[in-house]
Amino acid sequence: MRAPGLFSDSWQCDDHGAVHPLQPVVPPSVEALGVVVHRARVPVWMPWPLPVGWLFTGVASAGDDRSGGRATAVACSGPGPLGGPGELLLVAEELGVGLGARYAGIPGPDPGPHMCVDKPPDAKVLAAGHPTPLWHVAGSPADRAVFAGEASGLWLWAVVWPERSGMLVYDELILADLRDAGAEVEMVPCGALSPRLLE
Secondary structure: OEOOOOOOOOEEEOOOEEEOOEOOOOOOOHHHHHHHHHHEOOOOEEEOOOOOOOEEEEEEEEOOOOOOEOEEEEEEEEEOOOOOEEEEEEEEEOOOOOHHHHHHOOOOOOOHHHEOOOOOOOEEEEEOOEEEEEEEEOOOOOOOEEEEEEEOOEEEEEEEEOHHHHHHHHHOOEEEEHHHOHHHHHHOOEOOOOHHHHO
16 A cells, blocks of 8 residues: 555555555554544444443554544454354444455455345344344355444444354344443443454
C-alpha cells in the first residue's frame, strides 16, 4: 500500500485502488475502545449487556485520520453456548472496505455473493433497537461460523469461533452501538487480546 502523496489524497493498493488502511491493533482497554468509538463513522457494535462470563477482547478499525473509521471490528470472548471457549467478532463497515471478509476468511470485499437472501434469514439480532436479519455466509473456513446482514445501511458481520459456537447468534443477541453508549463504555469488562484480530 502507498500512503497519500503528491498524486493521490488516499491510500492506494496496486490491486484494489483506493483503500482504507487497517489501523494497528492494540491490547483491549477502555481507552483503546474510546479512541475507536470517537473516530468511527460507522457503528461500533458490541453485545450489550455482554453474555454471562464474556469479556471485551479487542477492537480494530480501518480508515485514516482524514476519513475516520470506515470499518470497525469488536472482539468478545467467553464460554461457548455448547461448552468450551467461544469468540465473537462483530464488524460494521461501508460497502467495499473488506474488513469483514478478511476475518470471515472469504474473498472480499463484501458478503453479498456468498449469501442466499432468497430464503428466510438464518438468525436475527437486535441492532440499536432494530430487528436485524442475518444470513449464513458460505465459503468460510470450517473453523468458524459467519453471518452477515445490513444494519443502519452498512454491512454487519458476525464471525464466531469455533463453528459450533455460532449458536450464540441464534439467541437473538442485543447489539449496542457504542457511539451512543456514553459513560457505559467505561464499564466494559476487558480480557486478553483476541488473536483473531491479528490474523
